[in-house]
Amino acid sequence: MTGRAAALIYGLASYLIFSLSFAYTPAFLGNFLVPKTIDVGPESGRAQAVLIDVILLCLFAIQHSVMARPAFKRWWTRIIPTSCERSTYVLISSLLLILIFWQWRPIAPTIWRVEGWPAATLTAIFWMGWLTALASTFQIDHFELFGLRQVVDALRGAADRAQAFKTPLLYRLVRHPLMLGLLLAFWATPHMTAGHLLFAVMNTAYILAGVRLEERDLVAEFGASYEHYRRRVPMLIPRLFGSGAIAPETRRGG
Numbered sequence: 001m002t003g004r005a006a007a008l009i010y011g012l013a014s015y016l017i018f019s020l021s022f023a024y025t026p027a028f029l030g031n032f033l034v035p036k037t038i039d040v041g042p043e044s045g046r047a048q049a050v051l052i053d054v055i056l057l058c059l060f061a062i063q064h065s066v067m068a069r070p071a072f073k074r075w076w077t078r079i080i081p082t083s084c085e086r087s088t089y090v091l092i093s094s095l096l097l098i099l100i101f102w103q104w105r106p107i108a109p110t111i112w113r114v115e116g117w118p119a120a121t122l123t124a125i126f127w128m129g130w131l132t133a134l135a136s137t138f139q140i141d142h143f144e145l146f147g148l149r150q151v152v153d154a155l156r157g158a159a160d161r162a163q164a165f166k167t168p169l170l171y172r173l174v175r176h177p178l179m180l181g182l183l184l185a186f187w188a189t190p191h192m193t194a195g196h197l198l199f200a201v202m203n204t205a206y207i208l209a210g211v212r213l214e215e216r217d218l219v220a221e222f223g224a225s226y227e228h229y230r231r232r233v234p235m236l237i238p239r240l241f242g243s244g245a246i247a248p249e250t251r252r253g254g
């Protein structure tokens with residue numbers, strides 16, 4: 001019981017750190033409210049700034065990709081309790097995100113700057129992106145995605161739940177609405193600096209590679225249901241007209 005209570009406290013702490021780092025991200029990218037942003041920070045030589053920023057982004061991408069793979073999870077849960085696996089993933093991801101905020105070096109040259117209605121439109125797209133990303137987490141299962149459900153289930157002595165395949169509203173438009181939301185938020189800015197562009201380009205490359213790895217795992221997990229879904233629903237760019245019928249929600253192996 002003490003161990004399960006400790007797991008719950010660990011899960012709650014990890015969720016709190018995630019929430020704070022997630023809330024900081026729009027302010028970091030949008031250059032408002034917070035002291036350290038993508039365009040404000042310690043001055044370095046151009047080459048040194050690029051090197052540091054690339055290393056920071058690679059650390060995040062590698063951790064995210066490796067720790068999300070089923071083979072890694074099988075090995076890792078021989079070392080830590082299964083109920084804490086997702087919270088640990090969330091905690092390490094959040095700490096690496098905080099490391100990016102802290103150590104990011106601005107790279108000043110302006111790539112584009114717009115004002116008036118184009119700036120307002122880009123700002124609206126930026127917020128639509130964050131809203132889409134957040135809404136997508138609730139459409140799959142926000143509390144499972146961020147590890148809280150697992151530690152609460154363990155405290156109640158409930159059996160591990162199988163991951164469910166879901167196709168709620170946003171997942172009928174595209175297969176990766178959360179990633180689509182992030183892409184909009186990364187690119188839609190009235191003032192694009194070279195540093196922001198580096199951030200957007202590298203994260204776009206990572207997202208395009210990451211969704212392919214994720215889909216490989218989803219096909220292995222849900223088989224024909226996911227294959228059928230993949231044929232009917234576009235990956236990231238919604239179709240303007242019409243959408244295919246989708247199979248009902250399925251549990252593992254469906």
Ligand SMILES: C[S@@+](CC[C@H](N)C(=O)[O-])C[C@H]1O[C@@H](n2cnc3c(N)ncnc32)[C@H](O)[C@@H]1O
Binds near residue numbers: 136145165166180218
């Ligand atoms: C961070 S979420 C991102 C989901 C998706 N790539 C997106 O952009 O909306 C990653 C988790 O979502 C799960 N996932 C992705 N698509 C899913 C679906 N249609 N139903 C249930 N889980 C899904 C993956 O298995 C993974 O554990």
